[in-house]
Amino acid sequence: MHDLRAIASLFDMRADFVHAHPYGSGHINDTYCAWYDLSGKRVRFIHQRINHNVFKDPVALMKNVERVTQHALSRLLEANHPEAYRRTLTCIPSVDGSAWAFDADGNCWRTYPFIERARGYDEIESLMQAQEAAKAFGEFQKLTADLGGERLNETIPNFHHTPTRLENLEKAIVAADPDRREAAADLIEFALSRSGDCHKVTDLIESGAVPERVTHNDTKLNNVLLDDVTSEGVCVIDLDTTMPGSVLYDFGDMIRTACPTTREDEVDLRKIDLRTDRLEALLKGYLSSASSFLNQCEIDHLAFSGKLLTLECGMRFLTDFLEGDVYFKIKRPNHNLDRCRSQFALVKAIEKRLPEMEDLVQTIAGRVESAVV
Numbered sequence: 001m002h003d004l005r006a007i008a009s010l011f012d013m014r015a016d017f018v019h020a021h022p023y024g025s026g027h028i029n030d031t032y033c034a035w036y037d038l039s040g041k042r043v044r045f046i047h048q049r050i051n052h053n054v055f056k057d058p059v060a061l062m063k064n065v066e067r068v069t070q071h072a073l074s075r076l077l078e079a080n081h082p083e084a085y086r087r088t089l090t091c092i093p094s095v096d097g098s099a100w101a102f103d104a105d106g107n108c109w110r111t112y113p114f115i116e117r118a119r120g121y122d123e124i125e126s127l128m129q130a131q132e133a134a135k136a137f138g139e140f141q142k143l144t145a146d147l148g149g150e151r152l153n154e155t156i157p158n159f160h161h162t163p164t165r166l167e168n169l170e171k172a173i174v175a176a177d178p179d180r181r182e183a184a185a186d187l188i189e190f191a192l193s194r195s196g197d198c199h200k201v202t203d204l205i206e207s208g209a210v211p212e213r214v215t216h217n218d219t220k221l222n223n224v225l226l227d228d229v230t231s232e233g234v235c236v237i238d239l240d241t242t243m244p245g246s247v248l249y250d251f252g253d254m255i256r257t258a259c260p261t262t263r264e265d266e267v268d269l270r271k272i273d274l275r276t277d278r279l280e281a282l283l284k285g286y287l288s289s290a291s292s293f294l295n296q297c298e299i300d301h302l303a304f305s306g307k308l309l310t311l312e313c314g315m316r317f318l319t320d321f322l323e324g325d326v327y328f329k330i331k332r333p334n335h336n337l338d339r340c341r342s343q344f345a346l347v348k349a350i351e352k353r354l355p356e357m358e359d360l361v362q363t364i365a366g367r368v369e370s371a372v373v
């Protein structure tokens with residue numbers, strides 16, 4: 001536990017620190033909820049230490065977060081949104097006026113107002129939640145769609161660049177311990193047989209058919225806070241990977257994380273399938289907010305994006321297994337292998353359902369369009 005009173009003193013809090021405790025179920029940063037006294041009233045804030053092992057340049061990251069949140073806030077205020085300050089994260093400045101502060105140990109910290117009366121869910125409990133989360137991610141993309149100025153910094157270079165992920169896998173196959181390579185033989189074959197898919201989206205971006213936009217890149221359910229009363233998606237959080245990307249990365253990862261019938265490391269592969277009711281909920285939510293700016297090529301690849309992002313994630317688990325389990329935390333031997341096997345089983349399920357998924361996309365896109373006209 002860090003000395004949160006000392007951290008508080010780095011920021012321009014304009015309220016008196018009372019106490020703080022670790023908060024939430026995030027896996028990357030150290031998150032604290034801190035209570036303050038503001039003229040006799042208790043208010044709380046989030047203080048977060050950025051994990052600089054994952055994000056090598058926290059200042060570049062915070063410059064992105066600052067620009068994106070300021071832009072989103074000004075768009076919300078221009079639109080006279082009654083809850084503008086609840087609909088986007090906002091950075092509390094440090095005492096020297098920047099959106100971040102370094103402690104004596106060289107850790108980079110940031111502070112956000114606590115978004116009240118809403119919370120994130122680690123597991124999806126209803127179709128409504130999937131729909132609302134997808135709508136919120138679409139709104140986030142819409143709010144940041146006209147961000148001017150320089151290209152955002154890439155906080156993790158090539159994060160969703162699938163051809164690079166494939167190259168990394170190929171290198172790991174060559175360098176792997178022979179026993180590990182043998183244990184993963186069927187999965188290696190599976191991945192390499194889909195190598196043609198890896199280039200599809202990057203080729204579309206290069207040709208200009210799919211535009212580069214500001215994307216979130218970590219679109220799981222618990223990165224949207226849902227209103228405690230209405231379940232409405234209130235605020236998209238966890239902006240560490242917000243950078244230039246394709247909406248297909250964001251939507252594909254929504255499919256990968258929200259639609260499987262099982263958990264990520266399910267070992268009984270017969271249980272793994274794609275829930276089309278969840279996909280329908282995602283599409284309804286996402287297209288209700290994003291259809292106004294998406295182009296036809298993006299819409300036409302929404303179903304495929306689920307396959308691509310699942311394949312990519314499986315390849316990352318496989319690469320880590322071949323490299324000796326150095327990146328993802330494992331709880332048992334072969335954990336990365338099981339995770340990869342489960343992702344590839346989902347890829348197979350998606351391949352089988354792709355025509356059905358494509359139909360669903362076109363039906364819902366058509367419905368949203370005719371509702372607008």
Ligand code: ATP
Pocket residue numbers: 023024025026027028029030031046089112113114115116119120218222223237238239240
């Ligand atoms: P992940 O494992 O998803 O990458 P992380 O370590 O990057 O997580 P965050 O997702 O940014 O951390 O935050 C962790 C948790 O803290 C969130 O899931 C959410 O419950 C809570 N949280 C973060 N920011 C706020 C906020 N401004 N208001 C309320 N709760 C917040």
Ligand code: MG
Pocket residue numbers: 026222223238
């Ligand atoms: Mg998170």
Ligand code: MG
Pocket residue numbers: 026028029218238240
């Ligand atoms: Mg995160």
